[in-house]
Amino acid sequence: MAHPRGMPPELLGASPEGDGADVPELPDPLEGYHFRPGRRGPRTTLKSEMVPVIAEWLARTGVLRIAAAKAGTTEDCLGKWLSRGKDAAARRKSSIYTELLTACEEAWAHRFAHLIELGERTVTDRHMNPRFVTWLMSVTGPKHFTVPREQAAQVQGNGLGPAFELVTPEAAAASVHAKLMRFLEEDDKRNGTEPPAPAEPSPASADSPAEEPEESR
Template structure:
């Protein structure tokens, strides 16, 4: 039997031969698919600091789809009157989000008395975090007289430019037509008499 390739029997390697690893070979790392206490705690800490669910899930080593699945299982268990690690996750996630929103509310309240503070970012973040609670519903536009539509309409610059070009083209077309009509000379009296004579001859 021949020696393995690269092995020199006259000068064998020093030391013990490497041990073979038992078990499954190592695999590539991927997002966690099992809810653990570490992931639970990491997600809640990130949400308490203002992260979104997608950001919190990524920083905890999982995905937003997995996190939403765990939350859905927890809500279903709560409706059935059960308790599990998923129901605890739902409670802690909602608490963490509420604590962050409460911190924003306190900052916005402090900005009312302190005129040096700019609360636009705070109000925007609250409207994004909880639009149902911190967004004023838009009213439908009131129709003008005879129901012809609103007096003012918000359009983009591109739409305004297109409409302006259309109106300008119509105006130039009508203007050219009026100038053409005005440039034509009126019919002379001789032409009218000739036309009358032709009519008389034909009768």
């Protein structure tokens, strides 16, 4: 593997005065890649020889797209094959799709067991950084390795409801009136006084006719 050209030696870990012999080599992104010509499209039919290839790369990377590409197909086709395997397994039938499903489940189990082991090593090995392992587990397996976030509780204002409400002017006026009456009732209870009852007309005053004004007499 060669060093990247044009990069200062101090960025590679060597001193500017040194010859750079102790500089660690960067990984080559093209290492192990070989272009295979002659393919006009992806494979759309699952074959038995594709199952171990998919399982191996799924155990190595944990990514369906990579495993599908290494087997010469696409992630969509691989997803459809796995869905057929789940349906067949639910009906207790065996086929090449259930074979693929079982192989992928074992590969996933191996992959995540490896990541969990690496995470446990970071507890005792101070030279290991757990950030990449925890990030990778949360991205590739969010259902099992991500803590769901709970919505923050809405702050209430002294038990009188939310601080802000989107309401119509009529509803806002009715709400303000109800809150004001509730506040007055609570204030009267704290002061030990009862709210004044509305005055009711007496029966005598209701039956007696009203007095005429002096100008009409």
